[in-house]
Amino acid sequence: MMIGRRIFILQKRSFTSVRRFLCPYTSQAPNPNPSPAQGSASFRSAGSRSSILHVSPSCSSYTFVISFNVPYIAVNRSFFSSHAVADLPVGGIVDVPLAQTGEGIAECELLKWFVQEGDQIEEFQPICEVQSDKATIEITSRYKGKVAQILYVPGDIVKVGETLLKIVVEEAQVSTYVLENPTPTQEGLKNIKPCDSELTKNDICGVLSTPAVRNLAKQHGVDLNDVKGTGKDGRILKEDVLQYAFQKGSIKDPSASLTSASRRQFLGGEEDHPHPSGEVLGSYEDKTVPLRGFQRTMVKSMSMAAKVPHFHYVDEINCDALVELKSSFQNTNSDPDVKHTFLPTLIKSLSMALSKYPLMNSCFNEELLEVILKGSHNIGIAMATPSGLVVPNIKNVQSLSILEITKELSRLQLLALDNKLNPADICGGTLTLSNIGAIGGKFGSPLLNLPEVSIIAIGRIQKVPQFTDDGNIYPASIMTVNIGADHRVLDGATVARFCGEWKQFIEKPELLMLHMK
Amino acid sequence: MGNPGKIGVPMMNLVRLKGVPILQQLHLEERLLRTSSHNWCIINDATNQPTIVMGVSGKPAELLEIESVLCDQIPVVRRFTGGGTVLVDPGTIFVTFICNKDAVAGVQPYPQPIMSWSGALYNKVFQGIGDFHLRENDYVFGDRKFGGNAQSITKNRWIHHTSFLWDYEFRNMAYLKLPARVPEYRLARGHLEFICRMKDYLSRSVFIDRTIEAAKTHFSVRSTDLEAIETTANTKFCPSTRLLTMQELEAAAKFASQSKVSLTQSFSL
Numbered sequence: 001m002m003i004g005r006r007i008f009i010l011q012k013r014s015f016t017s018v019r020r021f022l023c024p025y026t027s028q029a030p031n032p033n034p035s036p037a038q039g040s041a042s043f044r045s046a047g048s049r050s051s052i053l054h055v056s057p058s059c060s061s062y063t064f065v066i067s068f069n070v071p072y073i074a075v076n077r078s079f080f081s082s083h084a085v086a087d088l089p090v091g092g093i094v095d096v097p098l099a100q101t102g103e104g105i106a107e108c109e110l111l112k113w114f115v116q117e118g119d120q121i122e123e124f125q126p127i128c129e130v131q132s133d134k135a136t137i138e139i140t141s142r143y144k145g146k147v148a149q150i151l152y153v154p155g156d157i158v159k160v161g162e163t164l165l166k167i168v169v170e171e172a173q174v175s176t177y178v179l180e181n182p183t184p185t186q187e188g189l190k191n192i193k194p195c196d197s198e199l200t201k202n203d204i205c206g207v208l209s210t211p212a213v214r215n216l217a218k219q220h221g222v223d224l225n226d227v228k229g230t231g232k233d234g235r236i237l238k239e240d241v242l243q244y245a246f247q248k249g250s251i252k253d254p255s256a257s258l259t260s261a262s263r264r265q266f267l268g269g270e271e272d273h274p275h276p277s278g279e280v281l282g283s284y285e286d287k288t289v290p291l292r293g294f295q296r297t298m299v300k301s302m303s304m305a306a307k308v309p310h311f312h313y314v315d316e317i318n319c320d321a322l323v324e325l326k327s328s329f330q331n332t333n334s335d336p337d338v339k340h341t342f343l344p345t346l347i348k349s350l351s352m353a354l355s356k357y358p359l360m361n362s363c364f365n366e367e368l369l370e371v372i373l374k375g376s377h378n379i380g381i382a383m384a385t386p387s388g389l390v391v392p393n394i395k396n397v398q399s400l401s402i403l404e405i406t407k408e409l410s411r412l413q414l415l416a417l418d419n420k421l422n423p424a425d426i427c428g429g430t431l432t433l434s435n436i437g438a439i440g441g442k443f444g445s446p447l448l449n450l451p452e453v454s455i456i457a458i459g460r461i462q463k464v465p466q467f468t469d470d471g472n473i474y475p476a477s478i479m480t481v482n483i484g485a486d487h488r489v490l491d492g493a494t495v496a497r498f499c500g501e502w503k504q505f506i507e508k509p510e511l512l513m514l515h516m517k
Numbered sequence: 518m519g520n521p522g523k524i525g526v527p528m529m530n531l532v533r534l535k536g537v538p539i540l541q542q543l544h545l546e547e548r549l550l551r552t553s554s555h556n557w558c559i560i561n562d563a564t565n566q567p568t569i570v571m572g573v574s575g576k577p578a579e580l581l582e583i584e585s586v587l588c589d590q591i592p593v594v595r596r597f598t599g600g601g602t603v604l605v606d607p608g609t610i611f612v613t614f615i616c617n618k619d620a621v622a623g624v625q626p627y628p629q630p631i632m633s634w635s636g637a638l639y640n641k642v643f644q645g646i647g648d649f650h651l652r653e654n655d656y657v658f659g660d661r662k663f664g665g666n667a668q669s670i671t672k673n674r675w676i677h678h679t680s681f682l683w684d685y686e687f688r689n690m691a692y693l694k695l696p697a698r699v700p701e702y703r704l705a706r707g708h709l710e711f712i713c714r715m716k717d718y719l720s721r722s723v724f725i726d727r728t729i730e731a732a733k734t735h736f737s738v739r740s741t742d743l744e745a746i747e748t749t750a751n752t753k754f755c756p757s758t759r760l761l762t763m764q765e766l767e768a769a770a771k772f773a774s775q776s777k778v779s780l781t782q783s784f785s786l
Contacts, residue, residue: 105628109574126672134600134654135628135668136573155574419695423705 094143095163098130106290107159108132110152117208119147121167128164145169151211153235209236220245295388305447309487312445313495317503319461319477322346325509329402337410343381343435344405346458349505350433351377351397352515357498361430363451364489371453371489380429380449381409383416384439391449392421393429437461443480453486454495527556527620529736531729532743534561539568539605540594542613543758545746547597550615550669550676552754557615558732559678560725567606567689569593570680572667575602576769577761579697583770586692593761598678600654600667601696608684608714610721612728615676621735626670631677635666641731647718653700656681660702661713683715683724 098108108130115127126138127147145167152158209217209224213236217224220241227244229236291299322342329340354361358373365372380393392412394405415421431452436444437460444457459480466476485495505511534542542561549557569581569591577583577593580602586593591604605611614635618626624634636651643649647658656664656679664681690708703711715724732738 111573124672131572131574131599132628134572134598134632134666135670136597136599137628137670138672140672419697422707423710426705 092169093148094145094167094169096127096141096143096165096167097161098158098164099139100160105132105160107157108137110154110156110158110164111136112154113150115147115150115165117147117150121145121147130158139164141167143167143169150208153208153210156210208234213238213241217241220248222248298389301450302447305450308448308450310448310484311487311492311495313483313485313492313499314443315481315483315499315503317479317481318466318507319479320507321509322506323461323477338403338406339410340406341409342461343433344402344409345509346506347379347381347394347397347405347409347433348400348402349509349512350379350431350456350502352505352512353498353502354431355398355515356501357494359490359494360454360485360498362453362489363430364453364486365451366488374430376428376430378428378430380432380452381412382432382434382449383413385416385419390416390421390426391429391432392416392425393432395428431455433458437479443482445482446484448484448486453489455484457482457484526735526737527617529556529558529616529620529732529738530741531732531738532557532559532741532746533725534559534743536563536565536607537561537743538566539564539570539611540592540758540760542611543570543594543596544756545743546613546615546676546678547756547758548754549746550671550674553615554617556617556620556736557613558729558736558738559611559613559615560728561611562721562725563607564605564609564611565607567591567604567686569602569604569692571595571602572600573597573757574599577766578769578773580694581769582692582694583766583773587763587766587770589692591692593766595759595761596667597756597758598667598669598676601665601698602693603665603680604685604689604692605680606686606689608682608686608716610681610683610715610724611678612681613676613678614732616674618673618675626675628668628670631668631670631675632666635677635679638731638735639664639728641734642724642727643718652702655700657702658713658718662711663713663715681715681724682712683721685712685714 109132111129111131113128115121115125121127121141121144123142123144124140127141128139130137130139148166148168150165151163158164208229208231214224216222216238217227217236222241222245224236224241227236227240230240231237319342322345325345326340326342333340354377359371361374361377363372363374364370376395377397378393378395379397380391382389382391392415394400394408394412397405400408412421412425415425429449429452432446432449432455434444434446434455434457436446436457441459442462443459446455446457448455459482461477461479463475464478465473466478467473481499483495483499532545539561542559542564546559549555549559569586571577571580571593573596575595577586581593585591603609621634624630632651632654636656639651639656640649643658650657652660652662654666655662656666662682664679666677666679668675668677670676687709693708695707719727729738
């Protein structure tokens with residue numbers, strides 16, 4: 001293999017469109033071999049909180065713009081050449097990025113720094129330690145120089161290619177580097193564009209702050225050198241910048257600019273899913289969120305559901321009696337661990353209606369063109385957890401009392417919160433109930449939870465005016481329901497009759513007693 | 518910096534331990550990684566008591582059922598390598614490789630190349646014994662995990678260590694929460710459907726012997742004992758692997774329950 005020597009002295013400060021790599025270990029640029037290896041390291045989070053490490057789904061998605069592993073130097077005066085050059089730059093600030101670790105990892109967690117701002121460092125000296133998935137990795141410096149600025153703190157997630165720190169290079173250290181990969185293509189060279197942004201005082205100042213804080217300072221025209229940091233080791237925080245800007249008169253109210261709390265998740269929200277928490281004032285950059293765990297499952301299941309011909313049947317149910325029943329349960333409740341809500345009664349009455357319309361509680365086998373009428377009423381309850389939509393089900397509702405359903409529902413809710421649902425809790429459902437009303441809205445238009453043939457979305461119970469026969473207005477608690485059904489199996493008439501039956505049990509709960517065994 | 522024994526094959530010191538506490542093993546490994554210039558293979562056949570071992574950035578509140586852990590006084594260790602949480606006990610067999618970065622020809626000092634190399638090594642170990650694979654970062658028979666891996670890569674060296682589930686106790690699973698990050702091949706399986714016991718495939722001694730034989734295909738292996746290492750130990754070295762204190766776990770338990778209360782309140786209809 002031809003080994004070429006390249007010197008790249010690049011324009012201005014940085015090349016955000018280009019991946020830049022700093023070999024973390026030796027003067028020879030090792031080939032991290034970005035080709036996919038067996039079992040590409042992709043992970044699906046089945047768990048609770050948003051993962052701190054994200055792994056790109058396949059190594060092939062991680063492509064080198066420049067197909068060689070050389071660092072670049074960003075200096076004030078620079079030019080681009082494919083030939084060895086005699087006159088080398090005399091020095092400047094070097095951006096040291098997080099190098100890729102050879103397996104398509106997109107981000108790493110910074111664990112600790114071995115140096116601090118102002119330290120003199122030698123070539124190949126370890127400067128920090130990061131964690132990527134199963135490994136902790138020491139990153140070493142390619143340069144001899146002085147640490148000008150550290151851009152991340154331990155615990156931060158750093159994307160591969162992002163600048164970790166800046167080093168003042170003391171002397172010309174652009175030398176020839178041995179390439180172990182084939183020489184870069186013309187395309188690769190074309191992609192290296194000079195960046196227009198200039199080094200500002202805030203970029204090279206010696207204060208501790210994150211890129212987001214520096215961005216915020218830039219937005220408000222604040223010189224970070226003038227700001228007193230209240231964070232650890234004198235770190236400048238967002239609040240410090242906003243307070244300074246407020247005092248300067250740049251902004252009216254610093255507290256209004258602070259980030260909002262991360263969104264709350266509510267049970268029963270069928271379309272809710274986690275977002276990256278908070279917004280940083282002044283930071284409007286795109287953020288890539290790899291889908292993991294329940295979210296990833298949702299992609300697959302909804303794509304399949306979309307292939308099924310759905311129809312939707314909408315109705316309104318008077319919940320006055322249900323409201324009264326719930327109050328009655330609550331008033332006579334002596335168990336502090338039990339909290340009565342509407343759902344258990346709705347679930348039980350649903351089961352009663354299913355006994356009369358078993359086709360609603362079935363599974364469709366497309367290949368055999370068979371419908372399996374399920375004996376058990378395993379009612380799934382869609383829950384929005386911090387890590388996405390999950391549908392655990394209550395088994396054998398036909399044999400449970402409302403109180404037993406209440407307790408089982410609570411058990412599943414707590415497990416869902418903790419991400420401790422067993423496969424048994426999630427599998428075997430025969431019909432799904434989605435209480436989108438817990439979050440809000442009149443009703444939803446749900447998609448089937450295959451291989452079930454029906455799904456019910458219930459909206460919020462709202463007090464609305466109703467008319468009596470003689471034209472008088474009275475208030476009524478009305479809940480709108482939307483039943484989604486597989487039109488290959490169910491027709492409108494069946495669903496309408498089923499809904500009517502269910503509605504009756506809700507509007508007249510005493511009928512439940514009539515059928516009680 | 519390999520020390521060639523046979524021509525072109527680097528030397529590897531083999532240390533065989535039995536029932537050594539995992540904290541002691543990890544301290545030894547960390548010391549050898551950071552202060553030695555030799556290649557090492559450490560095999561610890563069982564550890565003395567059930568212990569929870571978290572990765573370098575593991576957070577107890579997220580990973581453990583802290584109340585049970587505190588109640589049953591299970592020690593919790595935070596190790597110096599990355600990766601997830603395991604509960605180790607006398608049914609666990611540990612195998613560790615500590616190598617100079619150029620000790621193994623063609624293996625670059627990055628997580629994935631090292632992982633692949635280890636997969637190939639264990640492929641030899643389990644040849645004809647089970648449907649062994651390196652699946653993502655785990656060792657599996659079929660689609661059931663029996664070995665978990667973690668690594669640490671320094672400037673000139675790397676460590677790749679594995680805890681093998683030769684046997685496990687079902688009740689110990691209760692101390693660990695379902696992890697936030699799981700490999701894709703796990704699907705929605707709980708602990709018991711996801712893991713398997715190595716004892717269903719081969720005996721401890723056969724496994725250990727075969728592992729040493731497989732190591733010999735890459736290295737010139739010579740046995741060393743623990744005492745020999747410890748007499749030449751660098752006494753100034755301070756390992757980062759440590760036992761979490763009761764206070765830390767109690768603080769984590771308190772944090773976990775406070776988070777649960779505030780989340781539960783938001784879920785009620």
